[in-house]
Amino acid sequence: MNIQIVAVGRLKEKYLTDGIAEYLKRLGPYAKVQITELPDEKAPDTMSAAEEEQVRTREGERILAQLKEDAHVIALAIGGQTWSSEELAGQLERLGTHGRSRVAFVIGGSHGLSAAVLRRADQQLSFGRVTYPHQLMRLILVEQVYRAFKINRGEPYHK
Template sequence: MNIKIIGVGKLKEKYFKDGIAEYAKRLGRFTKFQIVEVPDEKAPESLSSSEMETVKQKEGERILSKIKDKEYVFALAIEGKERSSEEFSKELTQLATYGHSDITFVIGGSLGLDAAVMKRSNAQISFGRFTLPHQLMRLVLTEQIYRAFMINEGSPYHK
């Protein structure tokens, strides 16, 4: 299995990088794991709704350029389906069992994901109704992917 996270913007905070690196290292025994960063679109603080759509569209094009046809894509979105860690673990196992060995997760920028990215996604996943910084979301997602593998292994890590 190959797992990829596509994130908008550069991760600057060392503590996020360190946490992600730790889980990425642990994931190495289960899967090929990578994080792909695409540049965020520079924009002023106050944007009109059409300017916001333009920013999301440009970021969306960058995201879509990193996704191959065969990849199964999860878009992270507040309106997506919430899953328990056990359900998420089972879903990843089923995807691999039924021929989806390339799984990609997409985390949008501060304005969210463009409609074209949502349309390309096979499923939407939500980590609840909280708004979280997209940098923190990378760490949380990486940990949950690791947790999913540990659940499948029957490891006490999950308890």
């Protein structure tokens, strides 16, 4: 399976880059995982709703440019469906079984995802109603993808 994670924003914290690197290494035997890091739109701390929408639109254009036409796109969105680890594993298993071996997860910037990205998404996934920093979400996502492969293979998960 080919998994692409398209994420807005640069990772600067070493503990996040180290954690992600560890899970990418662990994922090596199961899938080819590529992280596409896109620059976030520079914006002032306080913006009007229209300005926030402009930021989402510009970031969304960059996201859409990175998505392959045949990819099954799963957008991380607070309003999406919540899945257990087992349900995520089942989703990935079904996609692989039905010939959708290219999966793209999308993590937006601090202002969320544009309407165009959400329309392009085949599914929307939420990790709950709480808000995580988008940089931390990248680490959480790669850990959950790794866990999903371990579940699907019936292998023990070593913490």
